[in-house]
Amino acid sequence: MQNFDLLMHGFSIAISVPHIALMIGGVLLGILVGVLPGLGAPNGVSLLLPITFGMQPVSAIILLSSIYWGALFGGSVTSILFNIPGEPSSVATTFDGYPMARSGRATQALATAFGSAAFGAMVGVVLITCLASWIAGVALEFGPAEYFAVYFLAFSSFIGVGGSPPMKTVVSLTIGFAIAAIGMDTVSGQVRLTMGIDELVKGVNFVVAVMGLFGIGELLIAVEEEMHARAVSSRIDWGEVFRTIVGLPRHGWVLLRSAAIGCWMGITPGGPTAASFMSYGIAKRVSRRRDKFGTGEPEGIVAPETADHAAGTSALLPMLSLGIPGSATAAVMMGGLMIWGLNPGPALFTEQPDFVWGLIASMYLGNIVAVILVLLTVPIFAALMRLPFFIIAPLIFIVCVVGAYSVSNSYLDVVLMMGFGVLGYLFKKLDYPLAPLVLAIVIGDKAEDAFRQSMLMSQGSLGIFFGNALVTTLVAMGFALLVVPPLLRLIGVWRRPVRPA
Amino acid sequence: MFSRRALEALTAAITGAFGIAILVQSLDNGIGWSSAGVESGTFPFMTGLIVVAGSLYNLARGWLRGREIVVTAVEFRRTVALFLPAVVYVALIPLLGMYVTSGLYLLATLRLQNGMSLLRSVLVAVVVSVGLYLVFEWSFQVALPHGLLGAWLER
Amino acid sequence: MRTLKFAAALIAATTLAAPAFAWQPTKAIEFVATAGPGGGTDNFARAVQAAIVKNKLLDQAIVVVNKGGGSGAEGYTYEKGMAGDPYHLVFGTSNTWQQPMVSKVAFKQSDFTPIAAMVQDEFLLWVKQDGPKDVKAYIEAMKARNGAGKMGGAQSKDTDELLTRMIEKTAGIKMIYVPFKSGAEAAVQLAGGHVDSHVNNPSESIGQWKGGTQRPLCVFNTKRLAAGPKITATEGWSDIPTCVEAGLNIPLFQQPRTVWLPLKVTPEQTAFYVDLMKKVQATPEWKDYVEKSSQTQVFLTGAAFTDYMTQDMERVHKVAEEQGWLVK
CATH class of the missing domain: 3.40.190.10 (Periplasmic binding protein-like II)
Structure with a gap:
């Protein structure tokens, strides 16, 4: 109840004309950087950071976090329309979002994504409001062994849901692990797998890999199959946006489950990417319409988007209360906090209640502002689909090339991206699944680090993964997800359609 | 033009070669357990083994599966017509810089390949190049490559 | 935003009297931070940038680029390739000489022209x-x-x-x-x-x-x-x-934050940046940065910097040798 009073006080700070104006400006800038692959919220934030130094800390953080919300929403646009995920957490959105857009339902796909994203974010904010102090405590329980268990859980909930040949899945997954290992190794400080290319010491950036695998690869498949012959008509139709949003509660159970997964992965340090993959994987397993997944099924958009945003939002809490930046954007914001003379950490809540609760209140408002603005832009983005393929294709190449370059100002990345494009084409053509490859690139090295840190701490004993109730539960859940479905399938129980209870 | 057998073999060869490269490289890092815990070459070595084994399996399985054509000559020509200009585009970036090359690439594909009117294709090319400059260089201070041409102009 | 920047550039261009230096930058300068956004070295580079921009110490724009991959090796490797180009400064730590000793990276300390060590972070x-x-x-x-x-x-x-x-x-x-x-x-x-x-x-x-x-x-x-x-x-x-x-007899252990140019730059260019960094240290923005981050200000350049480096390298080498870290 005390939190509630503080929140009301926060609203009284956040609701003012200049603050709302800052939110609108921030969100619009965020959408812009989010839509452009290669640019992201960190670019927007570091651009505006210098001009915020003269502001009140509350106003400044409202502006900066609005960029964050805008970019989170904007990131889904290219995933859905062009199969180019701008950030790791929107990869899972492409699985059903892109097929749906291709089949002429771009407006519906975008609106579904934004609607469920907003729902996820709201659940995340409510959670922060009610359980702030408790959540901060939970995050502290996570040592390397628990980290590893969370990543293991994310892998096992996702692996084996596709219908690809098992050996191709294995090759795809392990190649992903190897790519994640390229560069400087955290635990030993050694340089690994650079293949004689000195610059690879920085590792292979995820965005470079997915833009090639998904964006370019898909383009090559599309031109070969003459997909562009099938003209996609999408009228500018705000009514469709409205109908889609109103229809969202039909997926109530998926929304709730995905939000729960997202919050859990956001508080525990699994992060938005692991959350979105896990949520998609689980949705595909238990859904009555699981056979339709991958062909443009709305539930396949709802599940990852809700979880992504729930995780992204609840991950801001550890940043404030513990000083761990969950993302590059959070890191830049933290740098800003320090320049304003605020130190993130447990004391922030008691010392700067105006600031903290003003920020939390602005999360509610910022998200509402963001979803309204982004929904208004849906028909405009959807109209991009009407451009003829011969214009879109070179534009996509340019966007990918510029995006790959600007990730770390490196020409090598552009060349790598083109290589990944060819690989993506071959893999797609021959039924190698891309999702395990991507998941392994994103969290493979983190999982390996966590495993080896655990081994250091236990001096080589695997017992550390059963050392306490938390880690044992996580590991057991991981094994269960890995082993139970094939067993059930074996004895035929799984065949029966499962009711979404 | 290309049978499934050929494509499967090509892909398995690529993945297999990557696997062998991983194996060789990971030997440099040490495998097994040392005083500093699990050595850094251990996981790459294991993934390398799995990739090589999996590639061999996929090669054999792909070879046994029918000879049906999965990419016809027409399809292949279309794909090359899209990809080849893009490769040239990327190759020219170090020389001419991102802005000029992007414009030329658009101009070439729109005008020469798809027969858009000269005026419109020039317009699109210029708008995109200038737009890139405004968004990246001017407002976000992300410098895209200017190439040797840029270096020469900035002398 | 753009008008603001434009105005600032205009003011800078018109009010800055050219100091008596044999060399002046004539285009935008890139600061390469060997850390990701928010890291200690990133904050260092951005503090220098802020001090220069706010006090108009320079009539050229400054862009900070993050190259933190491989514990900063990405940034150093990039800078090494910039030989002869005085428009790229790399911001780092003692890693410039420490990292090449203990891991197989593609650069060594002698690939750079030292400008200065500007601050010592405490442990x-x-x-x-x-x-x-x-x-x-x-x-x-x-x-x-x-x-x-x-x-x-x-x-x-x-x-x-x-x-x-x-x-x-x-x-x-x-x-x-x-x-x-x-x-x-x-x-x-x-x-x-x-x-x-x-x-x-x-x-x-x-x-x-x-x-x-x-x-x-x-x-x-x-x-x-x-x-x-x-x-x-x-x-x-x-x-x-x-x-x-x-009761723990380790008298001094600090982390210097350092600035470097690539090789093959002229002495005039080096002198220009040494002077610039000296001016930066006199600004209130810089003092604020040093105080808020509880670091200790130093200014090591020229022979003093080289001596410091040699000493530190000996110390690192000794420990690294005992631990068997040295790259073969």
Whole structure:
């Protein structure tokens, strides 16, 4: 109840004309950087950071976090329309979002994504409001062994849901692990797998890999199959946006489950990417319409988007209360906090209640502002689909090339991206699944680090993964997800359609 | 033009070669357990083994599966017509810089390949190049490559 | 935004009288930070940028580029390829000479032209709030753990591990060093009790200290830190004893933050940047940065910088040799 009073006080700070104006400006800038692959919220934030130094800390953080919300929403646009995920957490959105857009339902796909994203974010904010102090405590329980268990859980909930040949899945997954290992190794400080290319010491950036695998690869498949012959008509139709949003509660159970997964992965340090993959994987397993997944099924958009945003939002809490930046954007914001003379950490809540609760209140408002603005832009983005393929294709190449370059100002990345494009084409053509490859690139090295840190701490004993109730539960859940479905399938129980209870 | 057998073999060869490269490289890092815990070459070595084994399996399985054509000559020509200009585009970036090359690439594909009117294709090319400059260089201070041409102009 | 920038550029261009230097930059300058956004070196580069821009010390734009991959090796490798180009400065730490010693990276310290070391970051020994009450108790506790006590730190074979190994040797104890991605991560692991201690910089753990989850035992400097405002109800930085006072005989361990040009630049160009960095240190923005991050200002350039480097390299080399870290 005390939190509630503080929140009301926060609203009284956040609701003012200049603050709302800052939110609108921030969100619009965020959408812009989010839509452009290669640019992201960190670019927007570091651009505006210098001009915020003269502001009140509350106003400044409202502006900066609005960029964050805008970019989170904007990131889904290219995933859905062009199969180019701008950030790791929107990869899972492409699985059903892109097929749906291709089949002429771009407006519906975008609106579904934004609607469920907003729902996820709201659940995340409510959670922060009610359980702030408790959540901060939970995050502290996570040592390397628990980290590893969370990543293991994310892998096992996702692996084996596709219908690809098992050996191709294995090759795809392990190649992903190897790519994640390229560069400087955290635990030993050694340089690994650079293949004689000195610059690879920085590792292979995820965005470079997915833009090639998904964006370019898909383009090559599309031109070969003459997909562009099938003209996609999408009228500018705000009514469709409205109908889609109103229809969202039909997926109530998926929304709730995905939000729960997202919050859990956001508080525990699994992060938005692991959350979105896990949520998609689980949705595909238990859904009555699981056979339709991958062909443009709305539930396949709802599940990852809700979880992504729930995780992204609840991950801001550890940043404030513990000083761990969950993302590059959070890191830049933290740098800003320090320049304003605020130190993130447990004391922030008691010392700067105006600031903290003003920020939390602005999360509610910022998200509402963001979803309204982004929904208004849906028909405009959807109209991009009407451009003829011969214009879109070179534009996509340019966007990918510029995006790959600007990730770390490196020409090598552009060349790598083109290589990944060819690989993506071959893999797609021959039924190698891309999702395990991507998941392994994103969290493979983190999982390996966590495993080896655990081994250091236990001096080589695997017992550390059963050392306490938390880690044992996580590991057991991981094994269960890995082993139970094939067993059930074996004895035929799984065949029966499962009711979404 | 290309049978499934050929494509499967090509892909398995690529993945297999990557696997062998991983194996060789990971030997440099040490495998097994040392005083500093699990050595850094251990996981790459294991993934390398799995990739090589999996590639061999996929090669054999792909070879046994029918000879049906999965990419016809027409399809292949279309794909090359899209990809080849893009490769040239990327190759020219170090020389001419991102802005000029992007414009030329658009101009070439729109005008020469798809027969858009000269005026419109020039317009699109210029708008995109200038737009890139405004968004990246001017407002976000992300410098895209200017190439040797840029270096020469900035002398 | 754009008009603002434009106006600033205009003012800078018209009001700046050209100082008497043999060389002046004629286009935008790139600052390469060998750390990701928000890292210590990133903050350093951005503080220099802010000081220059706000005081109009330069009539050219400055762009900060983050190249933090491979613990900063990405940035150094990139800078190495810029030989002869005086428009790229790399911002780093002692990693410039330390990293090539212990891992197979594609650069060495002699690939760069030194400009200056501008600030020394301090190290402290931190324990959990309910951990050992002083350094003596800490050493006793570690002895009792019989080699299973854990020290967290950022990166492997980096300054944190180097200091850890020096503590082991000085105090006659054995510890398990667990490398994390950053000091912030190590701090959270300590708050959760997953490690027993870490040796973070002041700015990495000040929030945790304020919040009462961990506290410093001693500072690795010959004298106590500057007083500043109180951090907790009763204590400020100057209340923390030096490690020698507290009974751990490591008199001085610091992390210099350094600025470099590529090779093959002219002496005039080097002199220009040395002078620029000197001017930066006189600005209020810079002083504010140094104070807020509880670092110690220095200005080492020319022979003094080279001597410092040689000394530090000897020290690192000695520990690295004992630990078997040296690259073959």
